[in-house]
Amino acid sequence: MARVRIQDVAERAGVSTATVSHVINETRFVREETRLKVLTAIEELQYQPSAIARGLVTNSTQTIGLVISDIANPFFTAVARGVEDEINQYGYHTIFCNTDEAPQREDEYLRLLFARQIDGLVIAPTGVPSERLNRMAAAEIPIVLLDRQMPGLDAPLVNVDNKHGAYEATRYLIELGHRRIAVLMGLETISTQLDRFNGYKQAMDDAGLGVDDSLVVHADPRFSTNQLNQVVPPPNFLTNNQMTPAAFYALQALLDLKDRPSAIFVANNQMTLGTLHALKQRGLCCPDDISLISFDDHDWAPLFSPPLTVVRQPTYELGKTAASLLIKLMTQQPVEPLAPLPVELVVRQSCTRPAR
Amino acid sequence: MARVRIQDVAERAGVSTATVSHVINETRFVREETRLKVLTAIEELQYQPSAIARGLVTNSTQTIGLVISDIANPFFTAVARGVEDEINQYGYHTIFCNTDEAPQREDEYLRLLFARQIDGLVIAPTGVPSERLNRMAAAEIPIVLLDRQMPGLDAPLVNVDNKHGAYEATRYLIELGHRRIAVLMGLETISTQLDRFNGYKQAMDDAGLGVDDSLVVHADPRFSTNQLNQVVPPPNFLTNNQMTPAAFYALQALLDLKDRPSAIFVANNQMTLGTLHALKQRGLCCPDDISLISFDDHDWAPLFSPPLTVVRQPTYELGKTAASLLIKLMTQQPVEPLAPLPVELVVRQSCTRPAR
């Protein structure tokens, strides 16, 4: 079944293709009578204009790219849904790209998105400087940075108040009486992780505690499962996200410490999962043996044992806001810098006063 | 900065556009010397062929559509990631569409996907007969049904063994000694839900228990929060998925029963969340007051209180398989019907022998 073209409609309606085009796009006046003829023909033929052909001539595809780390990461699925919902209202479609934090994958996706002539881009960059991203900016493709800063790139950023959230989390622990507070961080190239570390540091400094380097743990997703197999049997995770096992392994040394910390601040939800499994495997009880507070809430958190105390961030809104900003950029509306979205401490039961 | 075109490359390399096209696509022999000239020009100009223009002439876009209910549903995010990973290996991109189970949204998305000339479609249909979907099939767009059957549509289905999984879950409860076993189902238009109900029914029948209609609960997502506001204060869910509150409300009558069931089989993960919140709000303890088994596992499940006993389904593989089937369809390879993917009972601690 061959595709119905605009010319088929024109012939059936007894008009020119120009007229058909104009009634479809409402781009110049057409006499009501002929307009109806055209509309009827369209209906009868079930005509659907080709977005491809249209894109070629208008130089716009009504498509945006969304480059994130991993759609299976609950944080990003909520964000993605926010982007999608907002952008759809304006007739745009989204191409999803999972980088898994690999700069090379990021680059490859950007190449493809450019080839596909996207009208705009929302990206949570891996953080590694990207020549291609700069070129896209130079080619005047509207870009919005999502969640993470990208030094050297002149694009608006939509993020949450990471530093403040981390500060509040840490201060909460301090107020409960904790002194030895560990922090579990992910990749340092990600500005979000740095911001959260700085919030932690500030709170420790403000309390006169300072940062004990032995309590700062970095989870490295490249540190694969195999390397520690002999030491600790790895739990089976369904997700193929490397951040979770990385956290699991990174924590082993910390938990081996004679002078174990009494509390830990975990800087994202994927690492929280690894942390909980590590505690469980050692038979450590949270919060009795160790208090736990983590960044990012979700619907399951209150059902955990114990219910998780978290810093909640407005994930869905983050996505919506980024998309809405991109719309403005794409329609040449003025855009001013945005304040970070507020976060909120949600106290449940995974933190308690330290023993003794 | 104007876009670099194939002609710019041709001029710079001192050849025709045809030659440039052929070295890019390796579609006819080009003398090594000229080939290098072209490659150099491409490199120097940072030339990126326009996928749009190419699509117009080749009548293929290297894009597929993925129509699901909600990317924020953990089941579908895993599936989506599977589809994405597989399809990317073959150079295809994915446009995601969330129907939220609304036939109207489904229709609108299908319209847009058709306009965008997708090369193939993976769809978990709402189940409502779709004229447009049939037309797409008639237009010979390769289609793979994901997870759910669509009567009247001649397209291969990739699903899991829902009936068997539900059977095993129910039999497990029966073997524990339960007699009054409730089932919580979602929309009846979704074949998956029906299959699971049938598995439940079969197990009950085989055990000589039969199905007690008062223990069959249907969660209806259209039954919005407002309608029961006065009766029960709704919990605040972060997700905007309606299935979760729907389950929460649907369960109220069941839990009000004088002769409450001693166990419940919940037919998907979104409803499990609502169920757990409903139990929690009433101060009902699982598994002491009521045993719970549900369909679909995830990484958080073992960390719950209690750790959830579930029927695990291979979500990621489901997506991969669907995509791989679509690839075959799109490349005219022969395709034979696929057996449902196997599921697995994962026993944790949310089920116990009934009291007394």
Add this chain to the structure above:
DNA sequence: CTGTTAGCGCATTCAA
């Protein structure tokens, strides 16, 4: 071994 040219399906300028 390479170049010329005709469209792909549409929006849009210029004429009428």
Add this chain to the structure above:
DNA sequence: TTGAATGCGCTAACAG
């Protein structure tokens, strides 16, 4: 108030 003709950037005959 409408039509004819041009070209978006590319691939694929056809020609040489």
